[in-house]
Amino acid sequence: LAFSHQFFSFCSFISPSSGHHIVGYFSKEKNSLDDYNLACILVLPPHQRKGFGKFLISFSYELSKKEGKVGTPEKPLSDLGLLSFRSYWTEVLLKVLQENEQLSIRDISSRTSIKTEDIVSTLQALHLIKYYKGSHIISVSPKVVEEHQKNLGNKHRTREIDPALLKWQPPPSTPEKLKYR
Numbered sequence: 001l002a003f004s005h006q007f008f009s010f011c012s013f014i015s016p017s018s019g020h021h022i023v024g025y026f027s028k029e030k031n032s033l034d035d036y037n038l039a040c041i042l043v044l045p046p047h048q049r050k051g052f053g054k055f056l057i058s059f060s061y062e063l064s065k066k067e068g069k070v071g072t073p074e075k076p077l078s079d080l081g082l083l084s085f086r087s088y089w090t091e092v093l094l095k096v097l098q099e100n101e102q103l104s105i106r107d108i109s110s111r112t113s114i115k116t117e118d119i120v121s122t123l124q125a126l127h128l129i130k131y132y133k134g135s136h137i138i139s140v141s142p143k144v145v146e147e148h149q150k151n152l153g154n155k156h157r158t159r160e161i162d163p164a165l166l167k168w169q170p171p172p173s174t175p176e177k178l179k180y181r
Helices: 052-067 079-099 105-112 116-125 142-152
Strands: 007-014 021-029 036-038 040-043 129-132 135-138
Touching: 007 052, 021 036, 021 052, 036 052, 040 052, 052 079, 079 105, 079 116, 079 142, 105 116, 116 129, 116 135
Parallel strands: none
Antiparallel strands: 007 021, 021 040, 129 135
8 A cells, every 4th residue: 555645556466475466556546526436557467357457446446335435437448447347347236236126226326336327337238227207217137137147257256355354544535635735
């Protein structure tokens, strides 16, 4: 963990027999006026496509949960960034929909700390939401969720973070602290 006046940086390490090696990092604004929970993310090339990117994304959302906030990555996302986040959001949303039958988009957002706009765009990409009479309606059956889960497979499941082991004291968010120096 490193920090500057405006950002925290979080690193992920692996510990093979030859010692600790950094696999990637992400940075997070201390107080984002735009609800960004992740500013920059990097997984080093030898460790890409092994789930570390989604692990770091998941970690950023666990921090948001500890802060009692919803979050979104800093925009605009690169093509690869959108693929990575969409993959994470899909996995999380399908799990929530599988466990709960009647949820609103706001309910899902408060449970996952994913911003409503990201939930809507992901559900649209999965064809699990309809726009009806001025509102977005989640249109899904357990069978449809199961089909999407099957399509995900186990290949790139997010590495789990145990929230009970996460010790995080969110920064104060008073208006005085939000001013950049």
